[in-house]
Amino acid sequence: MIIEVKDVNKVYKNGKIEVRALNKVNLSVERGEFVSIMGPSGSGKSTLMNILGCLDRATSGKYILDGMDVSNLNDVELARIRNLKIGFVFQSFNLLPRMTALRNVELPMIYAKVNAKERKRRAEMALERVGLKDRMNHKPNEMSGGQKQRVAIARALVNDPAIILADEPTGNLDSYSGEEIMDLFQELNREGVTIILVTHEPDIAQHTKRIVTFRDGHLKSDVTVQKPLDAK
Numbered sequence: 001m002i003i004e005v006k007d008v009n010k011v012y013k014n015g016k017i018e019v020r021a022l023n024k025v026n027l028s029v030e031r032g033e034f035v036s037i038m039g040p041s042g043s044g045k046s047t048l049m050n051i052l053g054c055l056d057r058a059t060s061g062k063y064i065l066d067g068m069d070v071s072n073l074n075d076v077e078l079a080r081i082r083n084l085k086i087g088f089v090f091q092s093f094n095l096l097p098r099m100t101a102l103r104n105v106e107l108p109m110i111y112a113k114v115n116a117k118e119r120k121r122r123a124e125m126a127l128e129r130v131g132l133k134d135r136m137n138h139k140p141n142e143m144s145g146g147q148k149q150r151v152a153i154a155r156a157l158v159n160d161p162a163i164i165l166a167d168e169p170t171g172n173l174d175s176y177s178g179e180e181i182m183d184l185f186q187e188l189n190r191e192g193v194t195i196i197l198v199t200h201e202p203d204i205a206q207h208t209k210r211i212v213t214f215r216d217g218h219l220k221s222d223v224t225v226q227k228p229l230d231a232k
């Protein structure tokens with residue numbers, strides 16, 4: 001198992017007000033899975049993704065990531081694990097506007113202290129992998145939404161993370177570009193990349209092999225289809 005979430009509760013405290021965002025959540029994900037997380041607004045999806053991404057900790061329960069219990073790590077240790085193990089893809093791409101695609105993809109390797117020559121080599125490979133070999137020296141405002149998201153996916157891949165966490169990755173794209181991004185995720189998944197994505201759109205979730213639905217902080221359903229429905 002790459003992810004084991006055991007009896008996780010999350011309670012937010014704002015002064016005297018407590019919000020139970022996750023309630024006894026159990027979820028296991030194997031290496032190489034492709035999972036959609038669905039559910040209405042406020043059902044706990046972001047809270048779960050923050051915990052899976054080592055951006056936040058559960059109030060109680062266990063989170064084991066790639067064999068390591070990360071439930072009780074301090075912020076510094078958690079940040080280290082995050083940089084090592086997690087690739088993030090966001091709805092709004094989060095690229096640095098003044099940097100080329102190549103530079104944006106190099107960023108995680110700067111934090112990981114990879115030398116300049118190796119950084120460039122790996123960033124070029126990652127951009128090639130997402131089909132952007134001919135756009136490496138373009139800046140984000142010279143690219144379409146779908147291309148920007150592919151740069152972000154290259155950036156997420158470049159340190160060879162244990163999992164990719166994508167939060168509404170198609171939310172800012174037209175449906176054609178959204179389908180292209182899901183095709184790319186499917187291709188990466190076939191190559192063995194483990195992907196967990198949050199989406200509101202059933203059409204997007206249909207591209208994944210497994211759909212987990214949340215409601216009021218509970219895991220409400222967990223459905224695996226034998227064969228993912230391919231695009232088109």
Ligand code: ADP
Pocket residue numbers: 012013014019020021039040041042043044045046047048
């Ligand atoms: P979703 O991503 O499904 O919309 P969230 O995980 O963002 O759901 O939120 C789950 C519940 O926790 C909601 O009731 C939300 O208002 C609450 N919540 C989320 N983050 C915080 C926070 N930082 N402080 C207090 N309450 C929060």
Ligand code: ADP
Pocket residue numbers: 041042046
């Ligand atoms: P999403 O659109 O991904 O569901 P949300 O709108 O639920 O995101 O939350 C956006 C951010 O605001 C998150 O970081 C979440 O933790 C925080 N948040 C959500 N609800 C509350 C709340 N009631 N109080 C404080 N922070 C909140």
